[in-house]
Amino acid sequence: MKQKRKRIDYGKWGYIFILPFFLSFFIFSFIPLVDTVRYSFYEYYRSGIREIGPTFIGLENYANLLKSDMLRYAGNTMILWIIGFVPQIGIAMLLANWFVDARLKIRGKQFYKVVIYLPNLIMASAFAMLFFTLFSTNGPMNSILTSLGWIKEPIDFMGTAFGTRSLVGVMNFLMWFGNTTIMLMAAIMGINPDIFEAAEIDGCNSRQRFFYITLPMIRPILAYTLITSIIGGLQMFDVPQILTNGQGAPDRTSTTLIMFLNNHLKSKNYGMAGALSVYLFIVSAILCWFVYKMTNNEVKATKQRAKKLAKKA
Structure with missing residues (x-):
């Protein structure tokens, strides 16, 4: 009689290997998340050595947040994100397009890639301390400008809302544009070179190739970049916290959510902190959904146009 061969259940081993991740996620992420949402409906804080609550108060924490300066801080967060993200995506797209274009014959591409990515490896706290030292009233930047005769008195860069926000935006740009450039380069390199060759034979110039071929083809990566940037912008903390010593100076114009x-x-106001966390989660989800739907609809429209052209041909 033939012996029956044992069948290996690979699916079972797959579940066993991913089990540690789900256990870690459940213990360290899911349970704290549920507790955060639960505490948002409770009055729970400390007054001196006395602990108040937890007492169920429904949506009162959410209502109190809307009456506070939360919307002002949300505006600050959005402004700081825009100042850093707009030049970041623009410069990253330009550099990615240049480095990938074989006709430019740029030498030392690997060296440039390493250089532009290096700021991403520096801790945000170290970056903030560096800029705080450089642009302080008695810092090197004021000393250089004074010695050159361009200014008579030191500039208080962090004494104005424009100066502080600009420094935060520049730091976020320097830290993240290299990472964005590498991702966009990978996306452009994934496009079939035959498409660019066909476009060149048809007489397309560089601008037409970029707007009608490159941008539509890398739209999913652009959506990913925008979504991760939005989430990172809403979580902006370390740079403005260290640069302004936690005060959000001047006049709380750089205080983020x-x-x-x-x-x-x-x-120790855990109820209000939980409610604010839920607000941040909802805003992040809405913005990410909007970006996803916007890019997804564009991709579908592009495919439909391509099908119509194929039928006509």
Whole structure:
């Protein structure tokens, strides 16, 4: 009699290998997330050595946040994100297009890739301390400008809302444009070279190739970049926190939503902190859904146009 061969159940081993991840996620992420949402419906804070609550108060924490300066801090966060993201995506797209274009014959591409990515490896706290030292009233930047005769008195870069926000935006740009450039380069390199050759034979110039071929083809990566940037912008904390010593100076014009959340955590107001966390989650989900739908609809429209052209041909 033939012996029956044992059948290996690879699916079972797959579940076993991913089990540690789900256990870690459940213990360290899911349970704290549920607790955060639960505490958002409770009055739970400390007053001195006395602990108040937890007492169920429904949506009162959410209503109190809307009456506070939360919307002002949301505006600050959006402004700081825009100042850093707009030049970031523009410069990254330009550099990615240049490095990938074989006709330019740029030498030392690997060296340039390493150089533009290096700022991403520096800790945000170290970057903020560096800029704080460089642009302080008695810092090197003021000394250089004074010695050149361009200014008579030191400039208080961090004494104005424009100066502080500009420094935060520049730091975010320098830290992340290299990472964005590498991702966009990978996306452009994934496009079939035959498409560019056909476009060149048909007489397309560089601008037409970029707007009608490159941009539509890398739209999914652009959507990913925008979504991750939005999430990172809403979580902006370390750079403005260190640069302004946690004060959001001047006049709280650089205070972000996470800095506002951190103030509630420091004052042990867990109910308000939980409600603000839920607000951040909802805003992030809505913005990401909007970006996804917008890019997904464009991709579908492009495919439909391609099918119509194929039928006509």
